[in-house]
Amino acid sequence: MLKLLxxxxxxxxxxxxxxxxxxxxxxxxxxxxxSFHHTHKHAKKLLNxxxxxxxxxRHAGVKAAAGAALATSMFVAPAYSHDTKSVNLQKSLTAExxxxxxxxxxxxPENPNKQLFTQEQFAAQIRDIMSPSxxxxxxxxxxxLSQIQKMVKDQFDINVDSKTTAGFGLLDDYGFAGAEQHIPxxxxxxxxxxxxxxxxxxxxxxxxxxxxxxxxxxxAEEKWYVVAQTFRSPDFGxxxxxGLAGQRYIVxxxxxxxxxxxxxIGLGGIWDAGPGVSTGKVFxxxxxxxxxxxxxxxxxxxxxxxxxxxxxxxxxxSQLGPLGFK
Amino acid sequence: xxxxxxxxxxxxxxxVALLDxxxxxxxxxxxxxxxxxSIFHHRILDHILKNTPKSEHARIIKxxxxxxxxxxxxxxxxxxxxxxxxxxxxxxxxxxxxxxxxLNR
Numbered sequence: 001m002l003k004l005l006x007x008x009x010x011x012x013x014x015x016x017x018x019x020x021x022x023x024x025x026x027x028x029x030x031x032x033x034x035s036f037h038h039t040h041k042h043a044k045k046l047l048n049x050x051x052x053x054x055x056x057x058r059h060a061g062v063k064a065a066a067g068a069a070l071a072t073s074m075f076v077a078p079a080y081s082h083d084t085k086s087v088n089l090q091k092s093l094t095a096e097x098x099x100x101x102x103x104x105x106x107x108x109p110e111n112p113n114k115q116l117f118t119q120e121q122f123a124a125q126i127r128d129i130m131s132p133s134x135x136x137x138x139x140x141x142x143x144x145l146s147q148i149q150k151m152v153k154d155q156f157d158i159n160v161d162s163k164t165t166a167g168f169g170l171l172d173d174y175g176f177a178g179a180e181q182h183i184p185x186x187x188x189x190x191x192x193x194x195x196x197x198x199x200x201x202x203x204x205x206x207x208x209x210x211x212x213x214x215x216x217x218x219x220a221e222e223k224w225y226v227v228a229q230t231f232r233s234p235d236f237g238x239x240x241x242x243g244l245a246g247q248r249y250i251v252x253x254x255x256x257x258x259x260x261x262x263x264x265i266g267l268g269g270i271w272d273a274g275p276g277v278s279t280g281k282v283f284x285x286x287x288x289x290x291x292x293x294x295x296x297x298x299x300x301x302x303x304x305x306x307x308x309x310x311x312x313x314x315x316x317x318s319q320l321g322p323l324g325f326k
Numbered sequence: 327x328x329x330x331x332x333x334x335x336x337x338x339x340x341x342v343a344l345l346d347x348x349x350x351x352x353x354x355x356x357x358x359x360x361x362x363x364s365i366f367h368h369r370i371l372d373h374i375l376k377n378t379p380k381s382e383h384a385r386i387i388k389x390x391x392x393x394x395x396x397x398x399x400x401x402x403x404x405x406x407x408x409x410x411x412x413x414x415x416x417x418x419x420x421x422x423x424x425x426x427x428x429l430n431r
């Protein structure tokens with residue numbers, strides 16, 4: 001208790017540098033901690049049972065380590081310690097660290113039209129359009145679809161529909177999306193190669209064991225890949241399925257009380273099929289999306305979105321990601 | 327220098343050393359070190375639990391409870407997930423990078 005009081009005192013009266021660093025680390029720490037407890041609910045009980053606090057995992061000394069080190073060396077990969085490799089790593093990583101990586105809202109595809117709505121107005125319209133839908137997932141009504149099509153066209157000059165130009169439609173146009181891991185882009189790919197220096201708070205959730213449903217995702221597109229239950233579509237297995245790899249989709253977060261009326265809109269390419277039916281989610285989004293979906297959605301890693309295929313061709317990898325508002 | 331069962335696989339001390347150049351009191355530094363350690367603990371254990379059978383989680387957590395510095399924990403986990411040490415090395419670099427970005431924003 002006394003320690004806690006002292007820390008509060010430091011947070012109130014400490015140096016600006018300390019307060020700044022504490023705020024940055026603490027925010028990230030909270031996201032990591034919430035994600036852990038959300039993923040491993042059973043582990044929380046076990047940790048409590050053994051009175052383990054990961055925030056304060058006290059080391060029991062090095063004697064056990066010294067004794068086990070020799071035996072372990074036969075099984076464990078080369079030590080990561082103060083060797084040349086680690087020093088080089090530190091230098092190279094430090095050199096790459098940007099001084100102030102700000103959140104980058106990228107402009108959408110070239111839009112000759114003047115944008116009609118501010119982000120707040122656009123979000124409010126989406127909320128109104130979706131308010132009659134009370135189910136977790138489903139198809140948009142004709143009226144809902146046409147309103148969204150018009151808004152997206154007017155605002156961003158992008159054409160969307162409930163089916164691709166080849167005629168492939170998903171079972172659901174809206175529903176819950178979950179957080180996906182990164183997917184490999186080449187042989188020997190690793191999680192560390194997916195660290196995003198522009199968005200350091202984007203959670204690094206690791207790399208999936210296997211490739212995406214269409215093989216390795218192109219490196220330039222993996223950051224903004226989306227996942228959908230293509231296998232549940234009534235069009236699955238028909239000729240309309242061909243050419244789905246990398247199909248562009250628009251991702252529209254549905255503002256609600258649940259997510260604090262947060263709003264995001266962006267473009268992504270589909271590079272994997274899922275999530276499993278038992279998850280109760282119908283879409284999946286790459287780790288980078290969750291940084292932009294807001295802290296509320298990010299901590300629970302589940303939020304309701306609309307996902308519709310883009311029927312325009314020629315949208316390249318550089319145009320994927322968040323769509324900007326002027 | 328703290329010793330945890332995974333310390334030899336990840337650049338935890340290197341991450342803490344990023345604070346050396348900062349003008350901080352000992353108490354301030356300790357607060358920040360605790361946060362960095364906790365980020366590593368959560369991420370490492372998260373990865374281990376995701377890559378081992380649920381039936382083994384009670385045993386793994388019990389081993390950590392008995393001695394968080396016991397390298398035998400990694401040896402045991404390796405019997406369940408043979409390349410876990412290589413995965414943790416990879417993950418450790420990612421965490422280091424995240425921390426370095428947070429400290430240099």
